[in-house]
Amino acid sequence: MVDGKPLVLVIDGQGGGVGRALTALLRQRLPQVYLRAVGSNAQATAAMLRAGAHDGATGENAVVVNAPLAAFIVGPMGVAVPNSLLGEITPAMAAAVGASPAQKILIPSDRCHLTLALDRPQSLQASLERCVALMEEALEGRSCR
Numbered sequence: 125m126v127d128g129k130p131l132v133l134v135i136d137g138q139g140g141g142v143g144r145a146l147t148a149l150l151r152q153r154l155p156q157v158y159l160r161a162v163g164s165n166a167q168a169t170a171a172m173l174r175a176g177a178h179d180g181a182t183g184e185n186a187v188v189v190n191a192p193l194a195a196f197i198v199g200p201m202g203v204a205v206p207n208s209l210l211g212e213i214t215p216a217m218a219a220a221v222g223a224s225p226a227q228k229i230l231i232p233s234d235r236c237h238l239t240l241a242l243d244r245p246q247s248l249q250a251s252l253e254r255c256v257a258l259m260e261e262a263l264e265g266r267s268c269r
């Protein structure tokens with residue numbers, strides 16, 4: 125909790141495009157949460173801050189320190205995979221995300237060398253909308269697991 129609001133950690137890397145889009149959508153639809161942007165690089169953090177994150181930090185230590193504090197961790201699925209996002213996600217970052225007690229809602233991406241066994245692919249926008257819907261359910265006390 126930050127300022128009485130559940131802490132949502134938005135993690136992204138590279139250009140921060142997924143994190144930026146997710147931050148903007150969360151800021152619009154869930155004003156009752158506190159958005160903390162954590163980028164694996166400064167460009168990603170800056171993109172999420174411009175999209176409306178309340179605050180932000182950059183790098184491995186920022187993920188390691190903030191992951192245990194979060195109620196939710198959101199971002200591309202690569203944030204939970206060591207060496208993904210072209211090597212920007214370190215093993216320590218992925219371990220911190222995985223070990224966090226936060227509810228993790230990750231956006232599918234074909235750029236992480238991971239494929240989800242889904243019956244049909246969906247657009248990035250549909251994945252972002254689903255992420256926000258799952259957070260709304262959880263905040264209303266309905267489990268999203």
